[in-house]
Amino acid sequence: MVENRPFRDFMAYLTLALGIVIVVFPVYLAIMASTFDAATIINGNMPLLPGDQAAVNYPRALFYGGVHAREPVGMMMFNSMIMALGIAIGKILISVLSAYAVVYFKFPFRKTAFWVIFITLMLPVEVRIYPTYKIVADLGMLDTYTGLVLPLIASATGTLLFRQFFMTIPDELLEASKIDGAGPFRFFKDTLLPLSMTTIAALFVIQFIYGWNQYLWPLLITTQSSMQTIVIGIKKMITTTDALTEWQIAMTTAVLAMVPPVLVVVFMQRLFVKGLVETEK
Template sequence: MVERRPALTMLSHLILVLGVLIVAFPLYIAFVASTHTATEIVQAPMPMLPGSHFLDNYAAALFGNSGGGSKAPVGQMMWVSFVSAMVIAVGKIAISLLSAFAIVYFRFPARNFFFWAIFVTLMLPVEVRIGPTYQVVSDLKMLNSYAGLTVPLIASATATFLFRQFFLTIPDELVEASRIDGAGPLRFFRDVLLPLSKTSIAALFVIQFIYGWNQYLWPLLVTTDEQMYPVVIGIKRMISGGDAANDWNIIMATAMLAMIPPALVVVLMQRWFVKGLVDAEK
């Protein structure tokens, strides 16, 4: 029987509430700033309650009437980010599934060597690979394109490793039963492995979608056309350097809009995300 300790329970809840407040307070300030004019924001003290310019500021952000270094509409930038994140997430999962399937279920020379060669790429910092990768993308005329934003980021050693470890837990009896039923490799992959992997796929999709959405360094290098800016780069371009005044209300509205898609992905797929993480630990 578990002993109830009211004082300990209250303390744990207070700590959790404090943690939520610490995380939520900057978001609240950003939302409040997105509902005021730029002049009201820089006044001391800054308003702590929402203002009356919510519709004006968000309309200005969505339709591109913002100041700063970028006047591209946020809707266009969010579309670029969404397409890039979807292609990166789906591409990583598809390639990793096939790679792990080949490494686990096909017998060919040096298969373990190829797996560890893939795995070793985790030890290479992004900064080490980014120069040669940029040169290849530039030579292939892929700058300012969806291909340039996504193709170099599709390979995933982490996802390959996780799927390999999951496939190794599948009983050999299941493989033999499928073979006796006349299932070939592709049918076994489609009818057996994919259904068993759906929770792991969902968990990895959430992680990889957020990874693709939050990309900053790579898009900063390969995009110079405003129509190809992801929203993260668009926010950076809105902030003027030097003594130039920034429209912080529009910038904060853009930041709030940029948080909606990844937040929706997490909320809508939360059940599968948690189950996938739990299954991965078994």
């Protein structure tokens, strides 16, 4: 019997609605600000309805940039896309292969190797930033896509996620593959990868957003404006000097920066949720 508690249901929905308003209102405000000119935003009387400058602000931001952004937003979004895709794909490849080796191959210190990988979760980029930067600089990878992506593609979280999933796969599948004459690579390609698609999708969404939102690492290794990512571009548009900030371009850039992560989450939502909550594979 389901107990009817209308007051508790009302409070739950009210709390949820308030949370949505708190999260969505700044986004809505940025979208509205991107449709006005600078004077309307600066005077503090910006309406909460769309303006008539969207057709001017968005093309200008995408193809020309603002006064303080020496590169157009389209170029910055391209750099961020390369970085986010490279990090997401690289983390998935390394994680799935390392988890496969830890689970299905018998070698000395196998568990020790896994725990060494797991311990690296306590060493974020900020902790190892100097030695990582030194290596990248010595290898001549400053202001390159390789330098943006390569140091960030190792993922202990992804290895743990795939390891836990592989351990739920029945041993009978491995035995059946051996009977069919399948080697380790064929078993991995024909059996494990198809079963891992929801896990791969969930990890891709998480790591894509992680790569897209990176600020500290690209700030350190990019000295050319043509290599800056969109997160850095937004920061440079908001000046702290006497120069006038072009808030309409900054807000337009912020809105454009939200589009790719939102599209990734929307189009991969079903696989993303399934990969996180499904327990029986």
